[in-house]
Amino acid sequence: MKVRINAVEYEAEVEPRTLLSDFVRDQGLTGTKVGCEQGVCGACTVQLDGEPVRSCLLLAVQADGCDVRTIEGLAPGPLQRSFHEHHALQCGFCTAGFLMTLDAYLAEHPDPAEQELKEALAGNLCRCTGYAPIIAAVLNR
Numbered sequence: 001m002k003v004r005i006n007a008v009e010y011e012a013e014v015e016p017r018t019l020l021s022d023f024v025r026d027q028g029l030t031g032t033k034v035g036c037e038q039g040v041c042g043a044c045t046v047q048l049d050g051e052p053v054r055s056c057l058l059l060a061v062q063a064d065g066c067d068v069r070t071i072e073g074l075a076p077g078p079l080q081r082s083f084h085e086h087h088a089l090q091c092g093f094c095t096a097g098f099l100m101t102l103d104a105y106l107a108e109h110p111d112p113a114e115q116e117l118k119e120a121l122a123g124n125l126c127r128c129t130g131y132a133p134i135i136a137a138v139l140n141r
Contacts, residue, residue, distance in 0.1 A: 001013070001014050001060060001061055001064045002064060002065060003064060003065070003066055003067075003068055005024060005029065005068045005069075005073070006070060006072055007067075007073065016059065016061060018059065019055065019059060019060065020048075020053075020055040020059065020060045020063050020068070021044045021046075021055035021056045022034075022060070023060035024046065024070055029072050031070055031072050032070050032071065032096060033093055033094070033096060033097065034056055035056075035093065035094075036056075038057075039054040039057040040123075040125070041094070041097070041124070042054065042094065042098070042101065042125060043094050043096070043097045044056040044097065045096070045100040045101050046070050046071075046100055047069040048063060048066055048067070049066050049067050050067075050069075050104065051104060052100055052104045052105075070100070071099060074100065074103055079099065079103070079137070079138070081141075082138070082140060083099070083137045085137070086133045086134075086136045086140065088129055088133040088136070090129050091128045094124060094125060094126045094128075098121065098124050101120070101123070102121070102138060105120045112139075114139060117135055117138055117139065118131075118135065121134070
């Protein structure tokens, strides 16, 4: 299998049952968190060829020949600063998944309304913030 993760080429033999989340973490990229392992929480969200995907639901071999971007590949910017300023990253476990989802969403919808933003983030769970600081961080970036 050959895959580009954050613009770095990786070539490896992987067992057919290896999840993309496990493969990414085995490469030392531990910003991708594994929460529910059922695709419900969004903590493991990465971008596969620019689209946010749940890496716990994909086999690593399905990413063969693809570009994968993890939180480590996301350049610092206004969204991360706003997350910090609005206290939108309390325990931090879900933060990478939110940022990877938002990065892709905001590229296509740079000025979302609050309701649109809530719908876009419906697949990401947070147990700490109550979501209000996350929404505020995005709307006020």
